[in-house]
Amino acid sequence: SPNVEQRIQQLRDEINHHNYLYYVEDSPEIPDVEYDRLLRELQALEAKHPALVTPDSPTQRVGAEPVKAFGEVKHQIPMLSLDNAFSDDEVAEFDRRVRERLGSERVEYVAEPKLDGLALSMLYEDGRLVQAATRGDGVSGEDVTHNVRTIASVPLRLMGKDYPARLEVRGEVYMPKQGFEALNQRARDKGDKEFVNPRNAAAGSLRQLDPRITAARPLAVYCYGVGLVEGRELASTHSGILEQLQHWGLRVSPEIKRVIGLDQVLVYYEALARRRAELPYEIDGVVYKVNRLDQREVLGFVARAPRWAIAHKFPAQEEMTR
Numbered sequence: 001s002p003n004v005e006q007r008i009q010q011l012r013d014e015i016n017h018h019n020y021l022y023y024v025e026d027s028p029e030i031p032d033v034e035y036d037r038l039l040r041e042l043q044a045l046e047a048k049h050p051a052l053v054t055p056d057s058p059t060q061r062v063g064a065e066p067v068k069a070f071g072e073v074k075h076q077i078p079m080l081s082l083d084n085a086f087s088d089d090e091v092a093e094f095d096r097r098v099r100e101r102l103g104s105e106r107v108e109y110v111a112e113p114k115l116d117g118l119a120l121s122m123l124y125e126d127g128r129l130v131q132a133a134t135r136g137d138g139v140s141g142e143d144v145t146h147n148v149r150t151i152a153s154v155p156l157r158l159m160g161k162d163y164p165a166r167l168e169v170r171g172e173v174y175m176p177k178q179g180f181e182a183l184n185q186r187a188r189d190k191g192d193k194e195f196v197n198p199r200n201a202a203a204g205s206l207r208q209l210d211p212r213i214t215a216a217r218p219l220a221v222y223c224y225g226v227g228l229v230e231g232r233e234l235a236s237t238h239s240g241i242l243e244q245l246q247h248w249g250l251r252v253s254p255e256i257k258r259v260i261g262l263d264q265v266l267v268y269y270e271a272l273a274r275r276r277a278e279l280p281y282e283i284d285g286v287v288y289k290v291n292r293l294d295q296r297e298v299l300g301f302v303a304r305a306p307r308w309a310i311a312h313k314f315p316a317q318e319e320m321t322r
């Protein structure tokens with residue numbers, strides 16, 4: 001009956017909204033107990049009207065059956081790796097080459113924390129998450145859709161209406177430090193093997209055949225770019241695209257900043273290096289990317305990595321603590 005369908009749709013919209021506030025904006029508006037009541041009401045209505053269940057319903061995050069094997073996903077746009085810089089001089093050299101090729105005095109970059117997780121590609125068609133894949137070798141990766149759907153900070157449906165018909169979002173899936181410690185504590189209590197570091201724990205949690213295992217692991221995603229885009233033009237700068245992704249309900253790191261010129265780039269790096277131990281997740285450096293897409297076109301790529309971006313790594317953790 002129409003009012004059941006209306007109530008189901010209303011509950012879905014409300015639950016998706018509260019999911020977004022809690023997991024993407026980290027600023028819930030209602031107490032957990034109220035959220036649980038909404039979810040239970042939707043689950044009860046869907047149990048009574050199974051024909052009304054849709055894959056993008058918030059009740060459908062955890063698939064019932066494990067997959068037999070990981071499908072292979074061919075990335076229509078290769079997922080590139082990054083060149084590394086290990087010193088300020090190497091960053092200065094990167095900036096000089098960029099300025100020289102662009103023939104411009106000062107270049108605007110976007111500086112982003114480089115999370116120590118694993119790269120992920122998520123494809124949204126008509127606003128629905130239809131596929132998620134690991135980077136693999138950059139050309140093809142593993143289909144981990146069933147597991148990515150269980151990550152609360154990943155929307156099953158985009159918000160608003162002005163998103164492209166097909167939008168591939170790229171980001172990093174990671175395990176926050178606190179979740180990692182708790183997971184290893186549980187492993188110790190059960191006499192299970194512990195994970196060596198949050199990156200391995202995230203990789204191991206994502207590459208499960210049974211989504212119920214992944215659903216029980218504390219994973220999160222920060223989006224940092226796009227791949228395939230069809231159906232409408234996006235902004236002409238990387239920072240503009242990241243704002244659009246946030247507008248559509250995708251989670252983007254609040255640490256991301258626009259910086260102009262080498263001096264501001266290095267100030268950002270030093271500031272983040274000082275805060276590294278306090279961040280709730282592990283990072284292994286900072287990524288600087290030329291902000292204007294037209295300038296990226298001019299710069300292009302070398303064999304395996306773009307000329308328009310570079311990762312500036314921190315010294316390995318143990319050296320820092322010595």
Ligand SMILES: Cc1c[n+]2nc(N)[nH]c2nc1OC(C)C
Nearest residue numbers: 080081082112113114224287309
């Ligand atoms: C591999 C990679 C990793 N990360 N991490 C961030 N924050 N941005 C980013 N961009 C990447 O690659 C693009 C520059 C192509």
